[in-house]
Amino acid sequence: MLPNEDVQEDLLQDSDCCGNGCTNCILDHRPRPSKRVLLAGKRNVILGYTKFRLLRRESKSDGQVLLLHFGHAASEEKEEEETETDAVLDIPPGHHVMLRVGSLLRPYSPYWSDFLAREFRILVKLQPDGAMSRHLSAVRPNDLLEFRGPIGQYAHDPLEAKCLFILAQGVAIAPTMPLVRQVLENEEDMSRVWHLVCARDLQHVHFREELLEFAQFWNYRSCLYLPHQQCEAEACQDQDQDQVGCLHFRRSLRYKEAARVARLDASELASHLNPSIPGQRVLIVAGDASFQRTMAQLASHSLAVDPASVYLL
Ligand SMILES: Cc1cc2nc3c(=O)[nH]c(=O)nc-3n(C[C@H](O)[C@H](O)[C@H](O)COP(=O)(O)OP(=O)(O)OC[C@H]3O[C@@H](n4cnc5c(N)ncnc54)[C@H](O)[C@@H]3O)c2cc1C
Numbered sequence: 001m002l003p004n005e006d007v008q009e010d011l012l013q014d015s016d017c018c019g020n021g022c023t024n025c026i027l028d029h030r031p032r033p034s035k036r037v038l039l040a041g042k043r044n045v046i047l048g049y050t051k052f053r054l055l056r057r058e059s060k061s062d063g064q065v066l067l068l069h070f071g072h073a074a075s076e077e078k079e080e081e082e083t084e085t086d087a088v089l090d091i092p093p094g095h096h097v098m099l100r101v102g103s104l105l106r107p108y109s110p111y112w113s114d115f116l117a118r119e120f121r122i123l124v125k126l127q128p129d130g131a132m133s134r135h136l137s138a139v140r141p142n143d144l145l146e147f148r149g150p151i152g153q154y155a156h157d158p159l160e161a162k163c164l165f166i167l168a169q170g171v172a173i174a175p176t177m178p179l180v181r182q183v184l185e186n187e188e189d190m191s192r193v194w195h196l197v198c199a200r201d202l203q204h205v206h207f208r209e210e211l212l213e214f215a216q217f218w219n220y221r222s223c224l225y226l227p228h229q230q231c232e233a234e235a236c237q238d239q240d241q242d243q244v245g246c247l248h249f250r251r252s253l254r255y256k257e258a259a260r261v262a263r264l265d266a267s268e269l270a271s272h273l274n275p276s277i278p279g280q281r282v283l284i285v286a287g288d289a290s291f292q293r294t295m296a297q298l299a300s301h302s303l304a305v306d307p308a309s310v311y312l313l
Helices: 005-010 035-040 131-138 176-184 208-214 234-239 247-252 266-270 289-302
Strands: 050-060 065-072 096-101 104-108 112-114 119-125 144-151 162-169 192-198 220-225 280-286 310-312
Touching: 050 119, 065 131, 096 131, 104 131, 112 176, 162 176, 162 289, 176 192, 176 208, 176 280, 192 208, 208 220, 266 289, 280 289, 289 310
Parallel strands: 162 192, 162 280, 192 220, 280 310
Antiparallel strands: 050 065, 050 144, 065 119, 096 104, 096 144, 112 119
């Protein structure tokens, strides 16, 4: 048994729940050592609240979104003898972590993490008058913050080829990135991915470059849904032209980039059904509670997914 792991579980209390009604509550999906950690025979540093140092802070979308890059900082304060190589950071794809500032708890979903370097990155959409948003907008490189996790229940078996329908809304595209990467980076995984990304407009699509890199893989298809896309060309504005047919918009798309100036609805979902492709159909929805509810209902029907194979991140 690895040090502290059972103790960490026993120490979970009602106050460890952030009260936000997460689909995967920390009390239901307690952090457990993953197969990867067991194989490595090392301690996962994030199983209990642990200090991470802010290494990089980048402001995006007019300062409304922050990219925060953290590195594990606990070795400075560890009393027990522990060399750097005894510990790893394991946050499986689709799992989130809990940030604690005093008594304030909020979940965040890493879009990237490094097992050996013990670093991770999150994308934060700052909420006006939000308690944690206020705190995060003031953090600066070298500040220390406490995180705990990983929390979640999604697990992917690469040995069984599946049809993965991944629906993402706004910054909630973040936890879907490692899910896609784990399929595409494994040459033996024959699963196919449909990544349907909802954002206001092209300016609000996060990770656009990486989505274009994914598009090089045979088993990846994506489509951006941009209901508020506006064309700035005078001709289009004068004529109130339908954006779907707008030449300027189509020109702003890159090679292999599919996009619609529309909401993702039942008929759009059904257009990705591809009934002749074999494999278990799995639906993953990442977004706010109302997006998750609506999409899980619409998509499980339009994409013929068994409700038992629907995962809300
Ligand atoms: C599993 C999970 C993963 C998540 N991952 C991410 C992520 O990766 N990135 C990310 O940005 N977010 C993520 N979130 C959301 C995140 O946890 C926070 O909810 C978000 O950052 C807002 O927190 P806050 O404390 O700033 O706002 P809060 O204080 O919780 O307020 C949220 C909004 O409600 C309003 N509000 C607050 N109190 C009241 C009131 N009394 N009456 C009316 N309105 C009020 C505020 O003005 C604000 O706009 C995730 C959520 C879940 C459940």
